[in-house]
Amino acid sequence: MPILELSGVSKRFGAHQVLSEVSLTVETGEVVAILGRSGSGKSTMLRCINGLERPDAGTITFDGRRVEPRSLEALRCEIAIVFQAFNLFPHLSVERNLTLGPTATKGVARADARDAALRLLRLVGLEDKIDAYPPHLSGGQQQRIAIARALAMEPRLVLFDEITASLDPELVGEVVQVLERLARDGMTMMLVTHEMGFARRSADTVVFMHQGRIWEKGPSDRLFDAPQTPELASFLEAVLPVGRMTELTGSIH
Amino acid sequence: MSGGVSAFTFLYLLEAVPWTLLLSGVAFLGGGVVGLLIAVMRIVPSWPVRWLATGYIELFQGTPVLMQLFIVYYGAAVLFDIHVDAWTAVVLVFTCYSGAFLGEIWRGAIQAIPRAQWEAAACLPLSFRKQLWYVILPQAARISIPPTVGFGVQLIKGTSIAAIIGFVELTRAGQLMTNATFKPMIVYPTVAAFYFLICWPLSLLAETLERRIDANLGIKRRL
Numbered sequence: 507m508p509i510l511e512l513s514g515v516s517k518r519f520g521a522h523q524v525l526s527e528v529s530l531t532v533e534t535g536e537v538v539a540i541l542g543r544s545g546s547g548k549s550t551m552l553r554c555i556n557g558l559e560r561p562d563a564g565t566i567t568f569d570g571r572r573v574e575p576r577s578l579e580a581l582r583c584e585i586a587i588v589f590q591a592f593n594l595f596p597h598l599s600v601e602r603n604l605t606l607g608p609t610a611t612k613g614v615a616r617a618d619a620r621d622a623a624l625r626l627l628r629l630v631g632l633e634d635k636i637d638a639y640p641p642h643l644s645g646g647q648q649q650r651i652a653i654a655r656a657l658a659m660e661p662r663l664v665l666f667d668e669i670t671a672s673l674d675p676e677l678v679g680e681v682v683q684v685l686e687r688l689a690r691d692g693m694t695m696m697l698v699t700h701e702m703g704f705a706r707r708s709a710d711t712v713v714f715m716h717q718g719r720i721w722e723k724g725p726s727d728r729l730f731d732a733p734q735t736p737e738l739a740s741f742l743e744a745v746l747p748v749g750r751m752t753e754l755t756g757s758i759h
Numbered sequence: 760m761s762g763g764v765s766a767f768t769f770l771y772l773l774e775a776v777p778w779t780l781l782l783s784g785v786a787f788l789g790g791g792v793v794g795l796l797i798a799v800m801r802i803v804p805s806w807p808v809r810w811l812a813t814g815y816i817e818l819f820q821g822t823p824v825l826m827q828l829f830i831v832y833y834g835a836a837v838l839f840d841i842h843v844d845a846w847t848a849v850v851l852v853f854t855c856y857s858g859a860f861l862g863e864i865w866r867g868a869i870q871a872i873p874r875a876q877w878e879a880a881a882c883l884p885l886s887f888r889k890q891l892w893y894v895i896l897p898q899a900a901r902i903s904i905p906p907t908v909g910f911g912v913q914l915i916k917g918t919s920i921a922a923i924i925g926f927v928e929l930t931r932a933g934q935l936m937t938n939a940t941f942k943p944m945i946v947y948p949t950v951a952a953f954y955f956l957i958c959w960p961l962s963l964l965a966e967t968l969e970r971r972i973d974a975n976l977g978i979k980r981r982l
Binding site: 579591593607 | 875876878879880881882883884885886889893894897898901
């Protein structure tokens with residue numbers, strides 16, 4: 507039985523139909539990469555899953571429970587999200603960023619929460635930063651802390667919303683490494699991403715979105731090697747380094 | 760004019776200083792409580808609550824303090840036969856007045872905190888109250904310190920209006936001494952000097968705090 511099920515989810519912002527009847531299931535332990543051009547609805551779909559946006563139509567079910575306003579607080583203990591802009595709390599130490607959720611919502615004792623925070627910081631390679639404040643850390647470090655903060659609630663599903671998109675190129679690797687480790691450890695993950703290498707290597711399923719719909723979906727190898735639609739083919743050509751190189755050489759000669 | 764009269768005048772004015780400080784302090788603290796309530800009421804999801812808070816602010820920001828004082832001190836006596844003493848009237852009016860202004864200052868500070876901070880807190884998942892308490896208010900407090908101290912300075916000078924209903928604070932003491940000595944050009948500059956000596960350190964404090972906050976947030980000042 508799938509842990510997450512989207513069924514006919516639609517959402518419009520004003521005149522713009524962002525999502526049109528999106529249906530999707532995610533199994534426990536599955537890593538789903540969501541690709542698509544900007545404005546194709548990927549982030550909105552992700553934000554609907556943990557209730558940051560409310561769909562106009564359709565249902566989202568997590569572990570048999572409907573995602574709706576009154577169930578949100580309970581569901582968000584199990585569905586964590588990591589944002590593009592990290593959104594760490596700048597006035598709180600790294601430790602407090604990580605322990606706030608567990609202590610304030612689950613009633614975990616501060617000392618236990620600190621131990622858990624240390625374990626998570628070790629996982630993302632930043633245990634020496636436990637007393638630092640977010641504004642003094644690099645983007646890559648902040649994003650790894652943000653991942654640790656999401657994991658501190660011991661979620662069963664983690665959503666990643668373009669988490670490497672605002673990082674300097676040389677900092678992307680350290681964050682992707684953490685993602686790969688999580689994927690190996692069997693975490694159920696959904697990632698809106700432009701990291702094609704990661705999607706190809708680590709995703710079980712790749713979803714290509716176009717104009718608010720799931721245009722293509724399948725195992726990563728099939729989608730990357732044999733796109734079935736011209737939209738996905740042209741998207742891959744635009745984003746994959748090799749494709750871009752050919753394009754460039756083509757235009758020079 | 761003999762030296763004796765001058766010394767008496769000076770001492771009389773000096774004795775009124777605590778009343779100005781007390782009135783300002785009580786109004787500022789009371790206004791702080793009201794203001795916090797108003798600021799939070801302005802941002803809650805429920806629209807009737809927001810509407811109520813907005814109405815409160817418009818009422819007290821849109822009418823002169825002088826009129827408010829008259830209405831509470833004389834109006835209540837004439838209309839409802841409720842006689843309040845001068846102290847109660849000025850404290851009540853300045854508390855409500857401070858509440859409206861501090862409420863607006865703090866509402867602005869709360870709304871200056873990026874939406875993403877609310878979202879991150881909501882996803883932890885903190886309840887609305889905990890989002891405010893742990894994430895939003897501490898950050899809003901930092902940026903609201905300079906305008907809050909600035910308002911405090913305004914308030915101290917503003918309490919001089921209390922003189923109009925006969926409450927003896929610094930300005931009223933000045934009026935009384937002028938009537939007694941017929942030396943307004945000595946008395947009023949002295950009164951002004953007392954206000955300055957109270958307010959100037961506060962302005963310096965506001966500036967220091969502002970610089971320190973800018974430094975903490977990594978903002979470089981041009982001047």
